[in-house]
Amino acid sequence: MLLESKAEYFGGPEFDSTFTVAGLPPEVVLRLKELWETTCRIGAKMFRVGKVILVELVRFVRENPNLSVGVALGAGVAALVAMVPVLGPFLAPLAALLGVAIGSVAGSRLDRGEAASEGTVGMAQEAIIIARKFFELFAAIFSAVANEIRTE
Numbered sequence: 001m002l003l004e005s006k007a008e009y010f011g012g013p014e015f016d017s018t019f020t021v022a023g024l025p026p027e028v029v030l031r032l033k034e035l036w037e038t039t040c041r042i043g044a045k046m047f048r049v050g051k052v053i054l055v056e057l058v059r060f061v062r063e064n065p066n067l068s069v070g071v072a073l074g075a076g077v078a079a080l081v082a083m084v085p086v087l088g089p090f091l092a093p094l095a096a097l098l099g100v101a102i103g104s105v106a107g108s109r110l111d112r113g114e115a116a117s118e119g120t121v122g123m124a125q126e127a128i129i130i131a132r133k134f135f136e137l138f139a140a141i142f143s144a145v146a147n148e149i150r151t152e
Helices: 002-009 013-021 026-036 049-063 065-082 088-112 119-151
Strands: 040-042 045-047
Touching: 013 026, 026 049, 045 119, 049 065, 049 119, 065 088, 088 119
Parallel strands: none
Antiparallel strands: 040 045
């Protein structure tokens, strides 16, 4: 019920302005709006699964803004590399891997405000912290969807 009320509050013009002000292109906002409107029928009841997922995703981005930006920048670098003629399609997967990894590590360190650990051990520690954050996000989404289904 709580997530449903948050989802209802977050609808309409606020949805568009939140993601547009965040700098997302209109095409991405349109895709998110499609996800927002996604429902699931179980028995005779309709569940707003898309709204619950996006509410959790917005919460994650607000809690980890630099991590989110780092991942987005890494993905952007990969997209730019993919546009390079001839070599782009071959280099894009490597650029995506390195760009997202480096961007997420840098963003995670900025979010925590901690000094960076040096070397391979520091990178491994960051990878563990980042993976834990993303798994917590997925667990929160699944938990929210399960609670939504139970309360209806």
